[in-house]
Amino acid sequence: MSDPQPPGRPRTPGAVPRGSFDALYEGTPPWEIGRPQPAFVELAGAGAIEGHVLDVGCGTGEHALMAAGLGLEAIGVDSAPTAIAIAQRKAAERGLSVRFLVWDALDLGPLNERFDTVIDSGLFHVFDDADRAAFVDSLRAVVEPGGRYHLLCFSDAQAGEFGPRRVSQDEIRESFAQGWRVESVDAVTMDVTFARAPEGVRAWRASIVRR
Numbered sequence: 001m002s003d004p005q006p007p008g009r010p011r012t013p014g015a016v017p018r019g020s021f022d023a024l025y026e027g028t029p030p031w032e033i034g035r036p037q038p039a040f041v042e043l044a045g046a047g048a049i050e051g052h053v054l055d056v057g058c059g060t061g062e063h064a065l066m067a068a069g070l071g072l073e074a075i076g077v078d079s080a081p082t083a084i085a086i087a088q089r090k091a092a093e094r095g096l097s098v099r100f101l102v103w104d105a106l107d108l109g110p111l112n113e114r115f116d117t118v119i120d121s122g123l124f125h126v127f128d129d130a131d132r133a134a135f136v137d138s139l140r141a142v143v144e145p146g147g148r149y150h151l152l153c154f155s156d157a158q159a160g161e162f163g164p165r166r167v168s169q170d171e172i173r174e175s176f177a178q179g180w181r182v183e184s185v186d187a188v189t190m191d192v193t194f195a196r197a198p199e200g201v202r203a204w205r206a207s208i209v210r211r
Contacts, residue, residue, distance in 0.1 A: 051116025057123030061087030
């Protein structure tokens with residue numbers, strides 16, 4: 001059975017079939033490491049995560065919870081109801097105030113909120129070309145001018161065929177060529193639970209400013 005349709009527009013077919021993510025949360029998906037990604041912890045330590053924060057494709061919520069732990073107002077959205085239920089339980093157990101919503105990342109506008117910081121840990125790289133363009137438009141609807149979108153995705157430098165689509169620097173820059181400024185694209189490591197990548201995978205961390 002597929003996921004219940006989140007609020008927002010009906011999703012167009014993408015690289016990953018609807019329903020597949022929610023089923024994975026019956027176990028532990030390879031991107032769920034039980035803590036924030038080190039690449040984002042580093043940004044938080046540098047003060048680069050600030051203001052009103054959206055964790056898009058939040059999974060079980062570690063990055064929204066990290067933001068809340070810094071005293072920031074944070075929201076996490078994901079299309080997988082099971083992941084959202086786990087995130088809500090974590091927030092209650094940790095005594096943190098975070099709103100977690102089942103929502104379509106391709107239609108963020110109906111949230112009727114604007115964000116200073118958006119965190120994306122492993123969502124951008126799941127989209128096909130059409131949905132990628134729709135996602136950028138969706139972000140544009142909710143990121144304040146001057147706000148930042150922090151992206152973490154598989155790099156095209158990562159060998160092998162396991163996991164999601166690899167992304168090049170050029171693809172990142174082309175996707176955000178209109179109405180955005182790519183501030184930095186850094187080669188980092190993304191921690192995963194793939195047995196074939198015990199030391200993590202090669203990734204890009206991009207910081208992109210809304211014009």
